[in-house]
Amino acid sequence: MQKVFPFFLEAAWITVLLSVLTTILGLILGIIGASARLSRFALLRFLGAAYVSVFRGTPALIQLFILYFGGPQIGIQLDAFEAGVIGLGINAGAYMTETMRGAIIAIDKGQIEAARTVGMSRGLTMRYVVLPQAMRLMIRPLGVNINAMIKATALVAAISVVELTYTAQRFIGSTYKPFEMFLIAGLLYMIIIYITGQAVAWLDRKARIT
């Protein structure tokens, strides 16, 4: 039993790394996606909506399989970790697109009118009036997206990324203790998620308007 711990810690680190990179990619794609969804141009709005429905409308596991196993057929060669980050990041981006868009459209129209009537442009209004308020509103729901995404990193075990779930499975063969192995993995996930949750709650408190 003792000798599996270093492997679990290593695996936990891979899970954390996957989570962090996926979050960053998801946030970037979320910003792009939300901008497209709210664009003045119908084509961009359509592309944004298509992105969201495709990636929220299919299982993340299928998306990962297409990218990792199907990718080479169309000339995309990725190692398992890269495919994991990119696949999960694109998936998370679709959810974050909707979260960000939701927070932006939740801002009272009166705010926009007040800014526009003093002569501020659409861009200035967005930057100095809408976004500062929307960003505060989106912290918690983005936290929910990140929570779901951390749990979804378990899926990349299926494309053999040596993260927590894969490691637990791997040691069942030598230890014959599936209960303990999955329990350890579960606990480590819980710790990662707990710390992330605390960080989100802290950010949310800090951003609150007095």
Added chain:
Amino acid sequence: MTDQKPFVDIRHAKKSYGTLEVLKDINLQVQKGQIVAIIGPSGSGKSTLLRAINDLDPLTGGEVWLEDKQINKKLPHRQYEAHINQVRQEIGMVFQHFNLFPHLRVRENVTLAPKMLKGITDAEADKLAEEQLDKVGMLERIDHYPSQLSGGQKQRVAIARALAMNPKVMLFDEATSALDPELVEEVNLVMKKLAEEHMTMIIVTHEMSFAESVCDRVLFMDQGVVVEEGPPEVIFRNPTSDRTKEFLRKHLAGQHP
């Protein structure tokens, strides 16, 4: 009326939402320094008319002019944006629900637009905020957030925010309707002060006594038309139209129209 060219000139204003005609050929000329009240029952089109002046609710027909500039010009998107952002700087607007920016302190609420649009320095902005807030009696709350203010205080800050752009005209859309009765007077006093300074104002209001005491002219609107207009003593004391009489009778009896 004098032969002077009107300052604000609304010509044949028409507005429809689908088949609903909200404004039916409205004409309104306001001279510089004049104060005009618009009264009328709910849904008569008062807000729509007021919001057409700065093109917040664009008309479907007719023209709006401020001095020698047409406000609702038909232009390609980019040019229209540049044009409207320019003319809106000259038209202050005060809303029923204040619409202060909750994430900014009172000071920044007042200085955001002047800083962005007029390129003033921080020191000039501070001076401007102090001047305008002093004018509305809100100087001591300069570092508060809107959520820390009463409704009347919020509305006074909103007026200061509009004044900070040094507008030529001020539009008020039921500025006191959302306030508790005891807070109405402090906002009315600020508006009276502006009247004494000869600010050109167009005021949509349900407060007849206030309209009577500060306005030069009153428009009574119903169902998208101006039914009657004239000096307040005539409209309030001696209206000719039955619709006006009916409205005033209900209103002065304390009923909502």
